[in-house]
Amino acid sequence: APPLSEQIFTVRLELIQTFDEIQAHGDERAEVAGVLREAIASMNPDNFLVRPHLELVERFADGKAWESMSVVDLAALGDRVAKLPTGLDPEGEEAKRFDVLVLNTQLSVLRGEPFERERRKVMAIAGALEDMPTIPAIATQLELIQDLQADEWWENVSYPMLEEARRKLRGLVHLIERSKKGVIYSDFVDELGVSVEIELPGAGGAVAGNEFVQFRKKAEHFLKENLGEGVVAKVRSGQPLSGADIAELQRILVAAGIGGDETFEEASEKAGSFGRFIRSIVGLDRAAAKAVFAQFLDDKRYAKNQIQFVNLIIDELTERGVVDASRVYEAPYDMLAPSGPEKIFVEADIDRIFKLIDDLNRVSN
Structure with missing residues (x-):
């Protein structure tokens, strides 16, 4: 596949052609033409790659040449000029990938063609950016980032809306950290033609997994507004949930326009049960979490590091609602017990801790 810069140049030529075909968007067409003209004007006429195409380069370095163009002109630029090196300042690969994605989406919008695949990619990228709200540059664009993840934003999406999103977010996409939580495969390639993987936090797999990510975010927002x-309060209390309780949880989500049978089933599979999925969102009431371990701590005197270890479990239960037994061997627990809880608790105490965790996890099923 062509280098990213060539792809960007080519899709902008296609935008010019489409603008001319639909005889609309005069200002937008002029803007795209201006970007292409600037790129051509920056080409070094002494460069051995540019010299064979100098007549074409010099012609389209003039803005007037862009006012009226034939299909032959566009084809010549695509075949001979798009691949030439420019003198423009180099840009990051992530920004260029994002440009290709959004420009192709704009092209589909103008042509009235489907763009579901591109839409999901943009939503996934926005979701990854939203997960880093403490970064000032992202915080500034947080409203747009959240809007991009809403189906409503896309219902009547227009070229100008996408262009605004492209300009505001292209400089942020490099901030997305690589993560093992999910991989979104990109069709974009670098200059060597090597396929590139873009890993996005929380994506849960391929682009289609973004639908579940959006479901979870909507459910989280709704449930935390109604704790x-x-x-919902029963889930947070740590009381056992009945089949009727699970049905009621699903009913109120559906009534709020959040999820359906397929997403509920996926949530159950991912978390182990639907109740556990809900608990992972709303957490456990701190008083309830402390009550679970109250008798354990009252039975005998424990050292400071042992009490701190139990308090870490209580903290995680309060925030996440559930704790897998394997978690107590990971951060932040390993700061108190680098080799595991066996180094600070006797075997009987460890068995009690694991049983309390298991019992609490089980009542959310």
């Missing part, structure tokens, strides 16, 4: 309501 004191009926069955």
Whole structure:
């Protein structure tokens, strides 16, 4: 596949052609033409790659040449000029990938063609950016980032809307950290033609997995706004959930326009049960979490590091609602017990801790 810079040049030529075909968007066409003209004007006429195409380069370095163009002109630029080196300042690969993605989306919008695949990619990227709200540059664009993840934003999406998003976010995409949580495969290639993987936090797999990510975010927002309501409060209390409770949780989500049978089933599979999925979102009431370990701590005197270890479990239960037994061998627990809890607790105490965790996890099923 062509280098990213060539892909960007080519898709902008296609935009010019489409603008001419639909006889609309005069200002947008002029803007795209201006970007291409600037790139051509920056080409070094003494460069041995540019020299064979100098007549074409010099012609389209003039803005007037872009006012009226034939299909032959566009084809010549695509075949002979798009691949030539420019004198423009180099840009990051991530920004160029994002340009290719959004420019192709704009092209589909103008042509009235489907763009679901591109839409999902943009939503996944926005979701990854939203996961880093403490970065000032991202915080500034957080409203747009959240809007991009809403289906409503895409219902009547327009070329100008996409262009605004492209300009505001292209300089942020490099901030997305690589993660093992999910991989979004890109069709873009670098200058060597090597396929590139873009890993996005929380994507949960291929682009289609972004639908579940959006479901979880919507569910989280809704449930945390209603922590004191009926069955949601029961989840946070640590009380056992009945089949009727699970049905009620699903009913209120559906009533709020969040999820359906397929997403509920996927949530159950990922978390182990639907109740556990909900608990992982709303957490456990701190008083309830402390009550679980109250008798354990009261039975005998424990050292400071042992009490701190149990308090870490309580903290995680409060925030995440569940704790897998394997977690107590990882950070931050390993700061208190680098080799595991066996080094600071006797075997009987460890068995009690694991049983308390297991019992609490089980009542969320």
